[in-house]
Amino acid sequence: MNLIKSIVDNHDDLMSWRQHLHQNPEIAYEEKDTSDFVAAKLESFGIEVHRGFGGTGLVGVIQGNKSGNKAVGLRADMDALPMPEQTNLPYASQRDGRMHACGHDGHTTMLLGAAQHLAATRDFPGTVYVIFQPAEEGGNAGARSMINDGLFEKFKMDSVWGMHNWPGLEVGRAVAHAGAAMAGADIFILTIDGKGGHAAMPQQSKDPVVAAGMTIMALQTLISRRLDPFDQAVISLTRLDAGSAYNVIPSTATIGGTLRTMKSEIRDQMLAEIEEVASQAASTLGCTVSMELRPGYPPTVNHTADALFARDVIGDVLGDNGVDTSLTPVMGAEDFSFMLQQKAGAYIWLGAGTGSEFLHSPHFDFNDDLLPIGASLWVKLVQAKLT
Template sequence: MTDFVIPEIKASEDEMIAIRHYLHANPELSLEEFKTSDLVAKQLESWGYKVTRGIGTTGVVGSLKKGDSNKSIGLRADMDALPIFEETNLPWASTVAGKMHACGHDGHTTILLAAAKYIASESCEFNGTVHLIFQPAEEAIGGADLMIKEGLFERFPCDRVFALHNMPGLPTGKLGFYSGNFMASADTVKITIKGYGGHGAYPQRTVDPIVTGAALITALQTIVSRNVTPGETAIVTVGTFQSGIASNVIPDSAVMELTVRAMKPEIRDLLIKRIEELADFTAKSFGASCDVEVYDSYPVLINDDEQTAFARELAVEFFGKDAVLDTVLPSTGSEDFAFMLQERPGSYFLLGNGEKGEKGGCMVHNPGYDFNDAIISTGASFFSRLVQTYCR
């Protein structure tokens, strides 16, 4: 891949790696990315971008126009870290206990900064406007949605938008594209069962929310197997079930939380509907009641066919056929870039972080993960080519 990296981007690689290591050592959680935003804004301003801050609380947009064309393109990077205790023992390991860049957003931010420096240089010729979107809160809350609700695309019009994610398990620096429904929707569902507590020695005088909840957990396992067409992707997982504080006390309530995933919007709607129905019917059958709350919801990420084909063909043209993976499968992971793809055509693609057993092969959201610095220049070069090719 090195042979296809833009020389000017390669020349700034040491500078960018230093930025990446600083970001990794100083992680910030969702909507707390104040130092990260400061660094991003100062770098963009030094290269001549018009910088807008505070969109979605800590989001930053850098805008640059060259020539007289009305064409516009958006490139997005996420900035937030995760609440994980790092175990890498690297020189640039997190200095903040319980916070870690365990998903590579430090690398994504650096890739977009490396592209930004080149795009602003005299060496990069294009005719149009580029908006570089540095987004907060991808891991929680839905920072993309926050930015959109605060007028992202009205204030910074984009004909098309692109984003990437590093992917452990894929060969270092190789690009993967998928057209259509690529990543699952994700919903957190909180179910609160309300019973009537009492002494554990007299259960007949109570409405036991634990027994009710146990029955509901069993019933929830039938949703996918008995309501979803075989072959469709659907997941209903009960991740927490909390109730009671003593063995001889039947509590008043029980709370469970679910993660719900689907690859099609209509399947997503079906899962939520059946969860609500089963929760209500099961609670009533035991003499209890319940509340169902759905939140932290991300839609299905759907890559535009035309824009995905454009990006794939561009990768083959500039990097060669061997640099593009033949097969990339849809994922039941979720990604809030899906909100942006609901508003503008575009594509979300993968950049190999390293295969298992190699540097960069540790899976994301793991305390031993680290972003592979070897792919910074590759990602930045491809982002730059997207701008140059579309804005001709």
């Protein structure tokens, strides 16, 4: 591996920062101590800090010594999950029901390590913005909150980059998908309105329960019959509710579910077709359907040229074998998608090893071996991008 020496020499410090954050996890929009910790570190490196983006989010501005007006944004997430930790580590969470089970403690530390090196050297033209965002988990969209607070207006950047540790992929390897990396996730609720009545006299009712059954079966044909076989989507109907008595036909029934898609066009198509097909299926019973959409994160789609650029950087740092092109995208979702909707860039998965627990396990711990790897990747990406 072609890591940066000053960062490798600083591995012990990076580990102590990471373990401090691990011990003090804070969940979405409550990352006050974490934000203070990051701000203090950035200021100690001589970096100008801007706070209050998306609540606890903050941005460090690192101006290069050479003349140039290009700018890149590097983004890390800071939040933990609302779950109890079961690792028994000496630095396990000291906060009840809070745990860094997704490795955002590591992401924050890797970006701090890169920021320290970039601020000490400043041997690049242009500007690096280090973005520490709140609330990636749980649909809370901290990335969108930072954008809404003027992130991209106040800090003009040409591209933005994200990185996530990835258990199951060997340490020393990384992925930059040329296209979709993570799915979009939406919740939809279909309310079927009919006409209630006596269970023994169905001719006087418009039965929403039977309509719900026909709707459920009809929706199964969307993925198999209406979606291009080379596209991907998942529709899972996960909630069903109707009725209050055994001898009464109810007047309404509801069906709830989740839609996962990899492309915005497919998402729009599927949402329209869910409503259309449900309405048609229910209409055979004389019922009507209304759909409530609870939008989640859009798909995380890398810009192809930037993904290929990231692969070059990965190859430079980790060697040719370090570039993994075999891992398929996953149907999980990620709010970095909001940033990639507005800016060029890519989202990188960094191999965290094959032996560890997966993300969100109560036994998960970020692999500290990644700290100098991820920080070096950030610095090399800046050096390659700002020339």
